[in-house]
Amino acid sequence: MPRAEIVKKVPINDSYFLFRSCVSSSKYPGIETSTEEVFARLGIELEDSPEQSCCGGFITFTSLAEVTASLPAVARNLSIIEESGKNALTVCNGCHMFLTEFGHFMDHNPDITNKVNEMLGMIGREYKGTSHVLHMLEAVAGLKNRIKELITRPLKGLRVATHYGCHYLYGFKHDAVDDPYMPTVLEELIEIAGAENVTYPEARTCCGSGLTQVIIHKEEMSLPFLKRKLDSLKKIEADVLIVVCPYCMTILDRGQFKMEERGIEEYGVPVLYINQLLGLAMGIDPVRLGLEAHITPVKRLLEKLEVSNA
Amino acid sequence: MTEEYYPRIVGLLCNWCTYAGADLAGTTRIKYPQNIRPIRIPCSGRVSPHFILTSLLSGADGVFIGGCHPADCHYNEGNYYARRRFSVLKSFLDFVGVEPERLTLEWVSASEGDRFAEVVTAFTEDVKALGRPNPYSRKELED
Amino acid sequence: MRKIGVFVCHCGTNISSMVDIDRVIESATRLPDVACAVDYQFTCSAPGQTQIKDAIKEYNLDGVVVAACSPRMHEPTFRKTLRDAGLNPYMMEMANLREHTSWVALNRGEATAKAIDLVRMKVAKVARLRPLEEIHLPVTRRALVIGGGVAGIQAALDIADGGVDVTLVERSPSLGGHMAQYDKTFPTLDCASCILTPKMVEVASHPNITLLTYSEVEEVTGFVGAYKVKARIRARSVDLEKCNGCGTCLEVCPVRVPSEFDASLADRTAIYRPFPQAVPAAPAIDRESCIYFKTGKCRACEKVCPADAIDFEQENEIVEVQVGAIVVATGFHFFDARKYTEYGYGSYKDVISWLQFERLTNASGPTGGKLRRPSDGMEPKSIVFIHCVGSRDPSKGFPYCSRICCMATAKHAVITRSKIPDAKIYSFYIDIRAAGKGYEEFVRRAIEQEDVQFIKGRPSRIVQSDGKLLVRSEDAFLGRQIEVEADMVILTNGAAAQNDAAELAQMLGIGYDQYGFFNELHPKLRPVETNKAGIYLAGMCQGPKDIPESVAQASASASKVLGLLSRDQIAREPIIAEVDPGRCTGCMDCMEVCFFTAVEEDEFMERKIAKVLPGVCQGCGACVAQCSDGAMELRAFSDEQIHAEITALFAVEVAR
Numbered sequence A: 001m002p003r004a005e006i007v008k009k010v011p012i013n014d015s016y017f018l019f020r021s022c023v024s025s026s027k028y029p030g031i032e033t034s035t036e037e038v039f040a041r042l043g044i045e046l047e048d049s050p051e052q053s054c055c056g057g058f059i060t061f062t063s064l065a066e067v068t069a070s071l072p073a074v075a076r077n078l079s080i081i082e083e084s085g086k087n088a089l090t091v092c093n094g095c096h097m098f099l100t101e102f103g104h105f106m107d108h109n110p111d112i113t114n115k116v117n118e119m120l121g122m123i124g125r126e127y128k129g130t131s132h133v134l135h136m137l138e139a140v141a142g143l144k145n146r147i148k149e150l151i152t153r154p155l156k157g158l159r160v161a162t163h164y165g166c167h168y169l170y171g172f173k174h175d176a177v178d179d180p181y182m183p184t185v186l187e188e189l190i191e192i193a194g195a196e197n198v199t200y201p202e203a204r205t206c207c208g209s210g211l212t213q214v215i216i217h218k219e220e221m222s223l224p225f226l227k228r229k230l231d232s233l234k235k236i237e238a239d240v241l242i243v244v245c246p247y248c249m250t251i252l253d254r255g256q257f258k259m260e261e262r263g264i265e266e267y268g269v270p271v272l273y274i275n276q277l278l279g280l281a282m283g284i285d286p287v288r289l290g291l292e293a294h295i296t297p298v299k300r301l302l303e304k305l306e307v308s309n310a
Numbered sequence B: 001m002t003e004e005y006y007p008r009i010v011g012l013l014c015n016w017c018t019y020a021g022a023d024l025a026g027t028t029r030i031k032y033p034q035n036i037r038p039i040r041i042p043c044s045g046r047v048s049p050h051f052i053l054t055s056l057l058s059g060a061d062g063v064f065i066g067g068c069h070p071a072d073c074h075y076n077e078g079n080y081y082a083r084r085r086f087s088v089l090k091s092f093l094d095f096v097g098v099e100p101e102r103l104t105l106e107w108v109s110a111s112e113g114d115r116f117a118e119v120v121t122a123f124t125e126d127v128k129a130l131g132r133p134n135p136y137s138r139k140e141l142e143d
Numbered sequence C: 001m002r003k004i005g006v007f008v009c010h011c012g013t014n015i016s017s018m019v020d021i022d023r024v025i026e027s028a029t030r031l032p033d034v035a036c037a038v039d040y041q042f043t044c045s046a047p048g049q050t051q052i053k054d055a056i057k058e059y060n061l062d063g064v065v066v067a068a069c070s071p072r073m074h075e076p077t078f079r080k081t082l083r084d085a086g087l088n089p090y091m092m093e094m095a096n097l098r099e100h101t102s103w104v105a106l107n108r109g110e111a112t113a114k115a116i117d118l119v120r121m122k123v124a125k126v127a128r129l130r131p132l133e134e135i136h137l138p139v140t141r142r143a144l145v146i147g148g149g150v151a152g153i154q155a156a157l158d159i160a161d162g163g164v165d166v167t168l169v170e171r172s173p174s175l176g177g178h179m180a181q182y183d184k185t186f187p188t189l190d191c192a193s194c195i196l197t198p199k200m201v202e203v204a205s206h207p208n209i210t211l212l213t214y215s216e217v218e219e220v221t222g223f224v225g226a227y228k229v230k231a232r233i234r235a236r237s238v239d240l241e242k243c244n245g246c247g248t249c250l251e252v253c254p255v256r257v258p259s260e261f262d263a264s265l266a267d268r269t270a271i272y273r274p275f276p277q278a279v280p281a282a283p284a285i286d287r288e289s290c291i292y293f294k295t296g297k298c299r300a301c302e303k304v305c306p307a308d309a310i311d312f313e314q315e316n317e318i319v320e321v322q323v324g325a326i327v328v329a330t331g332f333h334f335f336d337a338r339k340y341t342e343y344g345y346g347s348y349k350d351v352i353s354w355l356q357f358e359r360l361t362n363a364s365g366p367t368g369g370k371l372r373r374p375s376d377g378m379e380p381k382s383i384v385f386i387h388c389v390g391s392r393d394p395s396k397g398f399p400y401c402s403r404i405c406c407m408a409t410a411k412h413a414v415i416t417r418s419k420i421p422d423a424k425i426y427s428f429y430i431d432i433r434a435a436g437k438g439y440e441e442f443v444r445r446a447i448e449q450e451d452v453q454f455i456k457g458r459p460s461r462i463v464q465s466d467g468k469l470l471v472r473s474e475d476a477f478l479g480r481q482i483e484v485e486a487d488m489v490i491l492t493n494g495a496a497a498q499n500d501a502a503e504l505a506q507m508l509g510i511g512y513d514q515y516g517f518f519n520e521l522h523p524k525l526r527p528v529e530t531n532k533a534g535i536y537l538a539g540m541c542q543g544p545k546d547i548p549e550s551v552a553q554a555s556a557s558a559s560k561v562l563g564l565l566s567r568d569q570i571a572r573e574p575i576i577a578e579v580d581p582g583r584c585t586g587c588m589d590c591m592e593v594c595f596f597t598a599v600e601e602d603e604f605m606e607r608k609i610a611k612v613l614p615g616v617c618q619g620c621g622a623c624v625a626q627c628s629d630g631a632m633e634l635r636a637f638s639d640e641q642i643h644a645e646i647t648a649l650f651a652v653e654v655a656r
């Protein structure tokens, strides 16, 4: 599918509902602040709601209960989005997958939706199925032409690698804006930011976290996958790795620290969210982009940028 | 009326799918209520709206039309005609006061004996649940 | 008044155990048109039929109701009984007391009540039946075969050998289809072209076959026994009569474009012959890539042709043929493996399709049969086959099994072993489906003697790293993630219908499924017929199958064609639509709804009316329900007859 056609499908609005993510809010606030900064420059309003909760994915990701146990939480969040009357943006692959996939599931299973709505009725809510949830990556891809105009400090000479994350690649794909298994929207945005795109063999593979399910935590199963990925990344000498999900960021950013700490391997490739990268290219203050919260140091990256922009 | 209400249902079944599905229900000995009287027709596209009206006027409490699943019609498109004609007639009958529960159009393939029994049972239950014979039969109208 | 006989069958105890036969007889006897009502243990048996025949004579019956099993079972039997007794066979109806009654009823009371009703309804219908005569249609003794793959070739030869003229229309410049691209065939590993080429030559030289290559069927009208076909012969730019097939022109043509026949692994010229053994041997000019047709200069081929056969002015030609029957053998197409982006087909050079593999191992292929990988020409030492790429995968819209791939992959693995004895060969599969004579044994040979590692698992991704292809998969038996290093990966992309299959089906008026494969009339009992009389199917166009099955189907179709065309006239069931010229207002609504274009305009007393073509009408009755003037009737299912059935049901109150 030619890319132009793909991006056309993304609805471009003056304002969106920003669906916050637990992981980003608690570990990487920069994901949300960079989003706010970038969107403010785009002249697009972001509304959020203190009512919003965890998307509901936690229950499933941790294998705590049956998959359907997530439904009431998903439906409640979707009803909040519906109330805003806006299209929603998620910053996280997991939130995106959960909201869209379970939304789709409920839309096709009226019996279950009725049951869920009975529960929601107890708190005076109802899921109608009228919302549209977009992944942040897809929204910025749709806005690429406007972003291009805002690039004031092109990231010349910066070697940038990507990681989409399994829940983006293999997740809910019936309305994906790009080839679900081999997307390229992120690469295009990196070029728009003026940086050089570098690929590594393991670019589209798993970080290994899928095997740990957080709670069960079988590190000995997951770490080899992380190592394989980071080894492959290290070889191409990338300056930075771009992700589109706070959970991926957690694993890849903190994972490097873990590897070093255990004396396995040193990597030192900072991990940034796409909006943080775009923010840098728009000349936004790194502090506003929340880069200080990252575990793998970003110092060298910023220095390199200083030099190239001097 | 004192006797128990025993609905009588006219079944118009296309030869290639639903009639054959009904045969299969028999071959596999699936039981279902016997209120239906099947009439074999070549294709659900053969169903003239008159058949439904005649049935209702003559005293049918329900009319069941069975055709091939969409895209499976033996004659390629007969079931689409059936569907169009049926929905027009049904909304008209609804308008004049015939309970919509008295009419149904179902897709049953030749391999769906179980489904035939299922939809006929459900339809018979629906017609029964109306609790009274079709008030628009000539007999009732004259009484 | 009619004299109708009612014959109630016990079917052993199948009916009588649930239905009170005596009460059915008693109630039938009281019906106005009934002359006699009797029962019997097995009405379909010889004595049962004799009972009917005797009664027809004794009571001088003019109509019969057989209350027994489903008419889908025994209608033909009892029609024949009537005919034997000198009665018109269409004066009979069956009341279904078994499948629709005794076998499905919960209690005897209900079953008996229903049986009584059904018999009364059928009596009412039979009272309104009219004798019908079978329709006889003249036959044109010529057949059309569309598609010149192995199936079309076989069908054409069988029909032609049976003494009937055949026109074979093949779209590409040569006969042969996919089989011509293969080196060897499973499970015997005999050489594909050695068995196919002689057949191709035979087609070209057969006195009863007219071969139209580089041609397509444009229009088909008419009906069984009398189809009118328009075919377009595309301008080949080479005179078939003059060309002697020397191939000199191919040497001088400066153009290079990817060869379709070599699955883009090699180039061909603009004037080209798909493969050396092509039939006909005369090349064709692909006008889209020819320099002369693009710029007006070149004509290099013309200068060297010793036979003066090149003809740049040649134009498309339309030919019309009348045929009595048609065999459709248009074959298949491949699932586009690029849809599996996770396997990198199209971006990793050494991930190839299995058709490309066929060409890479073919002695007349781009590498002369040496197995070399496309990127650098290196001999691959580790080779991975992945089954079911685009088969059994609902997420890609292809949930069906392509059937040939397991076997073809085993074949490829065995061929690989013979070419590179020390190679590591892996085959990732979901299930091995090797049902066929000698097939399982062949797969076992691959596993046990040729040391091919079959791994149960569907690879999730192929990663290219340091010049190696890393195939990641689960091993479902070990329950573990595995990774295989490969020099080359072959994707067995599934079989799909031809891109234009739906259009062809619509042109012919035959059914097709959601994937574009043509529908047979009955999946078990009429596997090569279509819903359109006189049109038959052969080969992959009907669904995935291997060569033996394609050929068997082709021969089956041919025998159907020969059977049909052996008669001067064809008899058809007379259950078709009929126009009452007096009532028809000529609105032609019937023509609009007829899928089979069986309705034509006609004239009656100087006004336009509709006319049904008896050979084309399939008897669905869509037009009858559409006609708002009551001018269209369907024989044996007329409005009057169906209304009679309905009203008869409510004619009497029946005690339950």
Ligand SMILES: Cc1cc2nc3c(=O)[nH]c(=O)nc-3n(C[C@H](O)[C@H](O)[C@H](O)COP(=O)(O)OP(=O)(O)OC[C@H]3O[C@@H](n4cnc5c(N)ncnc54)[C@H](O)[C@@H]3O)c2cc1C
Pocket: C146, C147, C148, C149, C150, C151, C152, C169, C170, C171, C172, C175, C176, C177, C178, C179, C182, C184, C185, C186, C187, C215, C216, C217, C329, C330, C331, C332, C333, C354, C355, C358, C404, C408, C411, C498, C504, C538, C539, C540, C541, C545, C546, C547, C548, C550
């Ligand atoms: C890689 C691979 C390997 C295989 N190996 C084996 C094997 O070893 N043994 C085995 O038994 N089977 C094998 N098969 C299966 C085998 O290829 C098929 O069973 C066989 O080719 C089917 O023949 P066909 O004539 O139906 O179709 P095709 O071979 O596809 O021929 C169809 C012909 O019709 C023509 N055509 C199409 N549309 C039109 C049109 N509208 N008008 C005119 N002409 C038209 C095409 O140009 C073509 O010439 C293999 C299949 C594959 C994919």
Ligand code: SF4
Pocket: C387, C388, C391, C392, C400, C401, C402, C403, C404, C405, C406, C407, C430, C431, C432, C433, C492, C494
């Ligand atoms: S034949 Fe085998 S490889 Fe091919 S689709 Fe069927 S199961 Fe898969």
Ligand code: SF4
Pocket: C576, C577, C593, C594, C595, C596, C597, C598, C599, C612, C616, C617, C618, C619, C620, C621, C622, C623, C624, C634
């Ligand atoms: S009965 Fe069916 S096929 Fe025949 S003319 Fe009418 S619509 Fe056409």
